[in-house]
Amino acid sequence: MKPSLPLLALCLGLAGAPAAATSFEFVPAPQTDLNRMYRVDKVTGEVTSCQYGLQESAGGIGQTVCFGPGEGAGAQAPSEYGLVASRHTREAGVFRVNYRTGEMSICFVLVKKEQVVCTQQAKPGAEASSDAPLTGPAPGRAGASATPAQGGRF
Template structure:
């Protein structure tokens, strides 16, 4: 009897997980009508989601953080740096690679076939020190 209950519990958990993940899987397709697409890098160490404005190519990135002394976490978003701002008008999307160590995503323009890799890196500040910014390579095909 205990085995049957455990088996049913596992089915319920997997069913619930599938129902929660199904809308997220369709998010990138449905979000196109809203003007943005979202993607996460494949790295299991990256706690980050990128978004791209489908028309302008503007990239943003945010991640979850929970300071050791806080019970509630916060959403930390990074400012755009070199190459992450508006691009020539196009039809932009995001593609995540299968490389498990990758913490960035590719910004792709479906109209031109050009691609850039976008990622978050520390950039030196003019007064010293550094701050994380979103950087994107120059578009290429």
């Protein structure tokens, strides 16, 4: 029996639905005594956070306390973003990474301002405060290698 074209289109449409539904990524803060979870929009890079908070008037159940995006944590240029927690057990922040460009920033909660803030995105190896060129010999090297080329005639 041949499947009908409308049935085939419906099946293909349903197969792609879960991919569209995964627009956020969630990562807990690495600090072991903190119950904070970070969320990033995987397309815009916007970072928010929520944690558990005590609330006496709620009958002892508590409440979810959320922090919106503050300085640097708002939407970035559209790309493919994710969150990575370090393994440092006393670190309350997480890294926002751009998987397409390799840029990273550190995001954390400023409790007094009740918002998530992130440092400026930077690429590893690029020094933002230095005027030195990004090419040339590695620091501490004299330049060209003193070792002759391998596989050639001397």
